[in-house]
Amino acid sequence: MSERPWKIPESVLVVIHTPALDVLLIQRADAPDFWQSVTGSKDRDDEPLAVTAAREVAEETGIDCADPGLRCVLRDWQLLNVYDIYPQWRARYAPGVMRNTEHLFGLQVPERIVPRLDLREHTAWKWLPYREAADACFSPSNAEAILLLPQFVQ
Numbered sequence: 001m002s003e004r005p006w007k008i009p010e011s012v013l014v015v016i017h018t019p020a021l022d023v024l025l026i027q028r029a030d031a032p033d034f035w036q037s038v039t040g041s042k043d044r045d046d047e048p049l050a051v052t053a054a055r056e057v058a059e060e061t062g063i064d065c066a067d068p069g070l071r072c073v074l075r076d077w078q079l080l081n082v083y084d085i086y087p088q089w090r091a092r093y094a095p096g097v098m099r100n101t102e103h104l105f106g107l108q109v110p111e112r113i114v115p116r117l118d119l120r121e122h123t124a125w126k127w128l129p130y131r132e133a134a135d136a137c138f139s140p141s142n143a144e145a146i147l148l149l150p151q152f153v154q
């Protein structure tokens with residue numbers, strides 16, 4: 001019997017957006033009042049952050065960042081948040097792990113894309129103008145990241 005693998009307390013937050021600053025939010029299945037951007041932890045300590053970001057986007061929305069037909073641009077914003085892990089999710093981490101380091105990314109898509117959700121993780125989605133999206137987020141760090149969006153759109 002193998003030991004339970006703990007989540008790595010290093011993750012990504014990916015703000016998916018259009019050039020017009022519309023932002024995709026997804027609703028958590030385990031917390032229906034929680035709307036958020038794509039988030040997820042590294043699978044391995046040595047996994048590059050851009051790989052984590054692209055993998056999480058694909059898993060949570062079905063969007064393939066590498067598909068040339070989609071004309072997506074994944075950008076590492078070179079910013080991070082360090083925050084206390086919410087108590088309801090601490091059991092996923094090794095004993096004593098209380099904080100997570102989250103790296104911020106943006107994924108620009110050419111237009112509002114209909115995502116393909118994994119219903120075990122997320123049950124609904126919506127596109128909102130970026131300020132409304134920030135207001136709708138349950139996480140203050142996610143809201144702050146969305147409000148930074150105009151700085152990163154070309």
